[in-house]
Amino acid sequence: MQKYLKLTFAAMAVISCLWACNSTDPTVTDTPSPVIPVQVTSPKDSALSEYVELSAVSAYLEKSFVKANINGYVQRTIAKTGQQVGSGQLLFTLITKEARSIGNTVNKLDPGFKFSGVSNIRSGQAGTIVKVDHQNGDYVQDGEALATISNRNSLVFLLDLPYELNQIIAKNKSLDVLLPDGTKLAGSVSGTMPSVDSLAQTQRYIVKVYSGKDIPEGLIAKVRLTKLSHPQAQVLPKSAVLSNETEDEFWVMKMINDSTAVKVNVKKGIESSSLMEVLDPRFAKTDRIIKTGNYGIADTAKVKIQK
Numbered sequence: 001m002q003k004y005l006k007l008t009f010a011a012m013a014v015i016s017c018l019w020a021c022n023s024t025d026p027t028v029t030d031t032p033s034p035v036i037p038v039q040v041t042s043p044k045d046s047a048l049s050e051y052v053e054l055s056a057v058s059a060y061l062e063k064s065f066v067k068a069n070i071n072g073y074v075q076r077t078i079a080k081t082g083q084q085v086g087s088g089q090l091l092f093t094l095i096t097k098e099a100r101s102i103g104n105t106v107n108k109l110d111p112g113f114k115f116s117g118v119s120n121i122r123s124g125q126a127g128t129i130v131k132v133d134h135q136n137g138d139y140v141q142d143g144e145a146l147a148t149i150s151n152r153n154s155l156v157f158l159l160d161l162p163y164e165l166n167q168i169i170a171k172n173k174s175l176d177v178l179l180p181d182g183t184k185l186a187g188s189v190s191g192t193m194p195s196v197d198s199l200a201q202t203q204r205y206i207v208k209v210y211s212g213k214d215i216p217e218g219l220i221a222k223v224r225l226t227k228l229s230h231p232q233a234q235v236l237p238k239s240a241v242l243s244n245e246t247e248d249e250f251w252v253m254k255m256i257n258d259s260t261a262v263k264v265n266v267k268k269g270i271e272s273s274s275l276m277e278v279l280d281p282r283f284a285k286t287d288r289i290i291k292t293g294n295y296g297i298a299d300t301a302k303v304k305i306q307k
Contacts, residue, residue, distance in 0.1 A: 087125050
């Protein structure tokens with residue numbers, strides 16, 4: 001019995017020693033929380049608009065045909081495809097079949113008759129020759145097309161707009177047309193076609209542009225239509241607004257002092273390529289919102305602001 005009591009007291013002494021050692025060991029400390037380097041920004045009031053970009057194709061609505069006015073042969077062709085011509089410029093010279101056959105014999109017999117059988121064909125309007133149908137030596141009939149000229153002042157862009165977006169076209173009577181080379185042209189909606197494509201469910205609108213440069217037909221450009229516009233929006237950089245995977249919850253990390261950031265749920269509005277509107281809550285202009293380093297950090301995280 002005495003032996004059993006001695007062993008019990010010995011075990012209790014060992015446990016007490018271990019507990020005392022662990023509770024007084026100065027090397028056992030709590031792991032410090034990491035400090036995350038961040039950069040901050042402040043909310044600003046700015047005009048913000050939301051756009052939709054669609055493709056539009058250039059076209060010349062007005063084309064004129066240079067036609068023969070006699071039956072005969074093409075004696076001389078001046079017109080060339082791609083040539084810029086003015087109104088009244090000489091393009092073709094025609095000669096009748098009879099004049100080509102007898103030559104200058106009639107004039108030799110009677111100098112006062114002044115028979116030539118030659119007809120000069122000129123352009124009816126300024127523009128670009130897009131097609132030449134006949135060359136020297138071709139036989140043509142009266143009224144037959146010799147060339148086709150596009151009126152340079154009839155340049156438009158044809159925009160096929162999805163019908164569900166037709167309500168926004170009324171807000172975009174004036175709009176921008178962006179060419180592939182970066183050129184921006186001012187345009188306006190001048191008309192629409194009274195039909196809808198049965199397969200694509202798009203309606204065609206005519207966008208008139210004002211340009212001093214020659215634009216080829218069939219060029220695909222971008223047309224920007226404004227969907228919404230807020231002239232006094234509270235905006236933040238898009239990097240400052242975080243969201244969950246389903247993008248139905250949004251928040252920002254707001255500094256409450258120089259070293260602590262807290263999570264604040266927000267309601268987002270419209271956005272651009274770099275900015276996002278925050279509808280609620282309304283932040284003060286002096287509030288500091290983390291814009292970089294905010295991804296994945298927890299509420300009440302310890303941070304260090306970097307310049």
